[in-house]
Every structure is written in C-alpha cells, then in structure tokens.
Amino acid sequence: MKIAMVGSGYVGLVSGACFADFGHEVVCIDKDPGKIAKLKDGVMPIYEPGLAELVESNVKAGRLSFTTDLAEGMADAAAIFIAVGTPSRRGDGHADLTFVYQVAEEVGGNLKTPAVIVTKSTVPVGTGDEVERIVGEQGSGVDFAVVSNPEFLREGAAIGDFKRPDRIVIGADSDLGREVMREVYRPLFLNEAPILFTSRRSAELIKYAANAFLATKITFINEMADLCEKVGANVQDVSRGIGMDNRIGSKFLNAGPGYGGSCFPKDTLALLKTAEDYDSPTRIVEAVVKVNDHRKRAMGRKVIDALGGAENARGKRVALLGLTFKPNTDDMRDSPAIAIAQALVDAGVKVAAYDPEGMELAKPLMPDVEMMDDPYAAIEGADAIALVTEWDAFRALDLDRVKDIAASPVLVDLRNVYRADEMAAKGFTYTSIGRG
Ligand code: NAD
Numbered sequence: 001m002k003i004a005m006v007g008s009g010y011v012g013l014v015s016g017a018c019f020a021d022f023g024h025e026v027v028c029i030d031k032d033p034g035k036i037a038k039l040k041d042g043v044m045p046i047y048e049p050g051l052a053e054l055v056e057s058n059v060k061a062g063r064l065s066f067t068t069d070l071a072e073g074m075a076d077a078a079a080i081f082i083a084v085g086t087p088s089r090r091g092d093g094h095a096d097l098t099f100v101y102q103v104a105e106e107v108g109g110n111l112k113t114p115a116v117i118v119t120k121s122t123v124p125v126g127t128g129d130e131v132e133r134i135v136g137e138q139g140s141g142v143d144f145a146v147v148s149n150p151e152f153l154r155e156g157a158a159i160g161d162f163k164r165p166d167r168i169v170i171g172a173d174s175d176l177g178r179e180v181m182r183e184v185y186r187p188l189f190l191n192e193a194p195i196l197f198t199s200r201r202s203a204e205l206i207k208y209a210a211n212a213f214l215a216t217k218i219t220f221i222n223e224m225a226d227l228c229e230k231v232g233a234n235v236q237d238v239s240r241g242i243g244m245d246n247r248i249g250s251k252f253l254n255a256g257p258g259y260g261g262s263c264f265p266k267d268t269l270a271l272l273k274t275a276e277d278y279d280s281p282t283r284i285v286e287a288v289v290k291v292n293d294h295r296k297r298a299m300g301r302k303v304i305d306a307l308g309g310a311e312n313a314r315g316k317r318v319a320l321l322g323l324t325f326k327p328n329t330d331d332m333r334d335s336p337a338i339a340i341a342q343a344l345v346d347a348g349v350k351v352a353a354y355d356p357e358g359m360e361l362a363k364p365l366m367p368d369v370e371m372m373d374d375p376y377a378a379i380e381g382a383d384a385i386a387l388v389t390e391w392d393a394f395r396a397l398d399l400d401r402v403k404d405i406a407a408s409p410v411l412v413d414l415r416n417v418y419r420a421d422e423m424a425a426k427g428f429t430y431t432s433i434g435r436g
Contacts, residue, residue, distance in 0.1 A: 001024050001025070001079065001180075001183055001184065002024070002025045002026075002027075002076055002078055002079075003016070003019050003024050003026045003027075003080075003081065003184065004026075004027050004029060004070075004073050004074040004077035004079070004080045005027070005029065006029045006070060006073075006080065006082050006083065006084060006103050006107070007029070007030060007082065007083035007084035007085070007103070008028040008029065008032075008035060008045075008066065008083075009030075009045075009046070009083070009084075010046055010048065010155055010262070010331065011083045011120060011151050011153065012028060012030070012081070012084075012120070013028060013039075013044075013045075013046065013048075013051065013055070014048060014051060014153060014158040014159060015081065015151065015162060016081075017051065017054045017055050017064060017159075018054070018159060018162040018163055019184070020058035020061075020063040020064035021054060021058055021063075021163075022186075022187040022188075023063070023187065024063065024184070025063055026058075026065075027064075027065050027066070027067060027073040027077070028065070028066050028067075028073075029066075029067055029068065029069070029070050029074070030066075030068060031068060031070075033068050036066045036067065036068045039055070039066040040066050042055070042056060042059070046329075046330060046331075047328075047330040048155065048158050048159070048328075048329065049156065049157075049159070049328055051158070051159065054159060070103075070106050070107070070110065071106075071110040074107060074110060074111075074115075075110075075112065076112075076113055077115055078114075078115060078116065078183070079115065079118055079180055079181070079184050080116070080117050080118065081118045081119075081120045081149075082100055082103050082104070082107075082117065082118065082119050082120060082131070083120040083121055083151075084099035084100060084102075084103055084121055085121070086121045086122055086266075086270075088265075088266040088270065092273065093266075093270065093272065093273055094124075094270060094273045095123060095124050095266070095267075095270040095273075097123060097124075097127060097130075099121075100121055100123060100127065100131065101130070101131070101134055104117070104130075104131040104134040105135075105138065107135060108134055108135035108136070108137065108138030108140060109138045109140070111135065111138070111142045111144060112140070112142060113142065114142055114143040114176070115142075115180075116145045116146075116147055116176060116180040117131060117144060117145070117146045117147070118146075118147045118148075118149045118181070118184075119131060119146070119147070119148050119149070119150075119204075120150070120151050122151075122207050122208070122211075122263065122267055123148075124204065124208070124270055124273075124274045125201050125204045125205050126201065126204070127204060128146045128147070128148050128171070128201070129200075131146050132146040143176065144176075145172065145173075145174040145177035145180075146177070146200070147171060147172045147180075147181055147200065148169075148170075148171035148172075148200045148201075148203035148204050149168070149169065149170050149181065150169055150171075150203060150204070150206060150207035151207075152166070152167075152169075153165075155261070155262075155328070155331055156326060156327060156328030156329045157328070164191075164193070165188070165193055167193070167194040167195070168185055168188060168193060168196070169203050169206050169207075170185075170195060170196070170197050171197075171198050171199055171200040171201065171202055171203020171204060171206075172200065173199055173200050178197060182195075207267070208267055208270065208271040208274070209271075211263055211264055211267040211268065211271075212267070212268050212271050212282070212285045212288070214252050215259050215264045215267075215268050215285075215289075215292065216285070216288050217252040218252055218253075218256075218258075218259045218264075218292075219258075219287075219288045219291050219292050219295075221238075221239055221252075221254070221255050222255050222256065222258065222295060222433075222434075223291065224238055224239075224255070224434065225255035225434025226434065227434075228434040228435065229433075229434055229436040230436065231436065232436040233434075233436055234434070234435050234436070235255045235416075235433065235434030236255075236416060236434075236435065238434075239254065239255070254415075254416070255416065255434045256336075256414060256415055256416075256433060257295065257296060257299040257336040257340065257388060257414040257433075258292045258293075258295035258296045258299065259292055259325075259336075260296070260325035260326075260333070260335045260336045260337075260338075261325040261331060261333060261334055261335070262331055262333040264334075265289075265292075265334040266334070268285055268288060268289050269289060271285055272286060272289065295336075296336045296338075296339035296340065297339050297340075297343050299336060299340050299414055300339060300340045300341075300342070300343020300344055300346075300347075301343060302412060302414075302431065303340065303344060303349075303384060303386045304343070304344065304347050304349070305431075306384045306410050306412045306429070306431055307383055307384050310347055313344075313347045313348060313349050314347065314348035315348060315349075315350070316349050316350070316383040316384070317349070317350045317351075317352065317382045317383050317407065318344055318350070318351050318352075318382060318383065318384050318385070318386060319351075319352050319353070319354075319378040319379045319382035319384075319385045320337060320340070320341060320351055320352070320354075320369070320386050320388055321353075321355075321375055321378065321379075321386065321388060321389070321391075321394045322354075322355055322358075322388040322390065322391055322394060322415075323335060323337040323353055323355035323358040323359065323362045323366075323388065323389065324337070324355055324357065324358035324362075324389050325337075325389070326389060326390075327392065328357075328391075329357065329358075330358050330360070330361055331358075331361070332358050332361040332362050332365055335358075335362075336388065336414075337353075337362070337366075337388045337389065338362075338366060340386065340388060340414075341353070341366045341368075341369050342366070345366075351366075351368065351369045351370065352369070352370045352371075352372050352377070352378040352382065353366070353369050353370070353371055353372065354371070354372045354373070354374060354375045354377065354378040355389065355391070356391050356393055358389075359371045375393065375394065376398075376402070376405060379402055379405055379406050380405045381405070381406070381407050382406045382407060382408075383406075383407050383408050383410065384410040384412060385402070385411050385412070386411075386412045386414060387412070387413045387417055388414055388415070389415070390415040390417050394417065395417055399423075399426045399428070400426070403427060403428070408429070409426075409428045409429065410428070410429045410430075411423060411428050411429070411430050411431070412431045413430065413432040413433070414433060415433075416432045416433055416434075416435065418432070420435060
C-alpha cells in the first residue's frame, strides 16, 4: 500500500519509517526544504535512538523516500497522513490548526484517486469535520474519508512505541476509513496489538484525555513530593507504595521539576480551551496547568536557595546538567530547564550548561546561558550544580572529580538520581525532590 506522510518531524518521520519497515511504500513530505535535503543525504533532522538506521535500511530497500512536493508525494496514495505541528496559538492557548488546514486544502486540491486522509497530529474535537469540509470544498469529486489516528509515541523511545504500541486508536465514521486503516496497521494487527475503533470525535478526545491524565499524575506526585519535604517523608517510597496498586500503576509517578515537552503543556491548554468553548469546565486540568507552571520557576528558586538565597546568589555560578525536557531527545519545547535558567539569570547568577543532544536547539532559547562541551566543563568553578534532566551520562558522574573542580560541592538533584547518604558521605551538600 502506498502511504503519504505530510509533515516529517518527530511523529511524521518516525511513523513514516516504521510504516515503511512494515512493508508499505512511504513518501515523507515536508515543506521545509532543509529538512528534506538532509533526509535525502541520510542525515537525521532530529535525535531519536535507532531512527537513522531504520531510515537508511528502508531507503535502501526502496520503500521510503522524501520530497517537498505534496502533489507528487501523495499521488496514488491510499492513505494520506497529516502529521504537521499543532502548537499553542499565540495569545489564547487554543491549538493552532493553520498547518493542518493548509495541508487539507492542498490535499483536497490534488486528490485524483480515492484516499483516506488521516489526522495523526493532535487536534481538538471536531477538527476532522473541518478537514472533511475543506477537502470536499476543493471539489475533486473523488471518493475520500477523513479518519482520526492520534499518535501516542514517546520521544526517546519512539520506534519501540510505534512498533509495539499499548493500543492503536482509530476514529473512523465510514467503511472506507476503517478498511484502509486496517490494511495500514495489518502487521500490528497480526501481532495482536490492541486496535480500538471509535468514532472520529472520540478518537480526537482520547488523545487529549490521555495526555491530561498523565500530566495530572505527574503533577499529583510533584505536590506529594512538596508535602513529603514538609513532613519528613520520602516521595520515592510513597510512589512505590501507591504505584504497586494496579488501579494506580507505577508509571509517571517520578517527582521532578514539572512536565514539559512538545505535548503535555500545549495539549492540556488546548483541552481547557475546548472545555471552555463547550461550557464544560475541566477544573482538575485547570489546576494541573497552574500548579505545573508555578513549579518550573519554583525549581529555579530551589537552586537559588542552595546558593544561600537571593541575597547571596548574584554573581555566583551554577552548572545546569541536562536541558531537554527528558533524556534521549533533543527536543527543547517547553523544557523546565528554560524557566529554571531564566529564574537563575534573573537573580544575577551566571549559568553554564551541558546537554548531550539538546544544546543546539537550546542556544536560541537561553541566550544568557553558556553552553559547554562536557559536564565537567560546566561544573568547573560552579557554586552549585543542578541536575535537571536524567540523562544516563549524569547518573555516574565522577563525584571526586566534581568535588575537586566545583567551587563548592553543592548538588541540587531535581530528578532524584543520587542518594542522600552517598552524597553526604562524599562531602556534598545535597538537595533533591521530596525526600525529607
Ligand atoms: P514537528 O514540529 O517535529 O514536525 C512537524 C513538521 O511538519 C515540520 O517538519 C514542518 O516543517 C512540517 N509541516 C508544517 N506544515 C507543513 C505543510 N503544510 N506541508 C508539509 N509539511 C509541513 O512536530 P511533531 O513533534 O512531529 O508533532 C506533530 C504532531 O504530532 C503534533 O500535533 C503533536 O502534538 C503530535 N504528537 C507529537 C508527539 C511527540 O512526541 N513529538 C507525540 C504524539 C503526538
């Protein structure tokens, strides 16, 4: 089956490469000529473990190709996926659907053979109806269906998630839509991956409900961590203690500096806007968004406290270890590190940072932060070290060397990577999250 993937970012490129690996013929399309040129040269525009190899083998096998030309790329495709960005709209937080509707218009204008148009981008309830209207308006007269197929992959583990998903959600209101999607996911069907067929609107809402629920879980444990610090309890024990209950589950119960990334912040906001539009408030999600926003900057204050408070912080140096919102990605979108660095810079602190993959994208977002070549270069002369992202590279730092080269052995561990007793034994002043 021929598949066109419009948008070759984190989701489009991973999905396209995986579909090709399933045996489909896939054309990945993007309007960014630089991205397509890189891909044609075998250079990955993003960092995602295993992606370069997957792309290379499928290009070699003749199943995967790249173009900026939508009309050419979508010709004869049985399924045309829309995987473009849906960022927060400036000013009001609604999902900005400009890119999705642009693609719908172009696809509608170039439709020559029957096809299913699939929104893989995260889009608010009712977007499928609008895509259907826009495509129909172009008046090709060709049979088509619009389906919602939200994506649940996690950056950093995207290929595994795509090939072995917890579930695949397909929101289709027509036989054509269901039939083509069954064929698209046939290899996973054969592997008995759970496939949930729903209405298009339900599928659209499932994606937002899932992200809002996960953001709630993270925010809940973060507040428990704050309480643990006040009452002298250990949030890691509390997490384990509640996570062993199957009704709760152990995932997404690691306390930290607040959620970030390309999905949770914008999707929780967009859900609030949808709820507002339909006069059906989602007060729990409202609280989650507020608490999380507050938390990121509060983490900056935690580092300032470790420097002896605002009155002592001016002119001091802090090393930030990790900038991306989580390990194994270069994605800097809404990373807590941005707010933390800003809070430090605002307090007159000099900040040096190191991240294994994120520094290039981080530079323009934190112009006052000095980017260093390795963790030890960032730590050299630092009055405090803040571990912000739990990359493996920071799990086994040479603590004797760190102590030697830092101006003071002060570690603020925002990911609870180290143990308080081992740090005390090494002579560090150590603060972490929720381990009172
Ligand atoms: P991204 O910004 O990495 O990629 C989007 C791509 O679309 C860009 O390369 C852009 O150039 C391209 N594009 C925009 N308009 C286009 C057009 N008219 N024609 C062709 N290409 C166009 O975004 P992403 O992270 O891949 O996210 C895409 C969607 O998937 C979003 O709705 C997001 O919420 C959702 N999603 C993302 C993730 C994730 O982990 N990143 C996970 C699940 C769902």
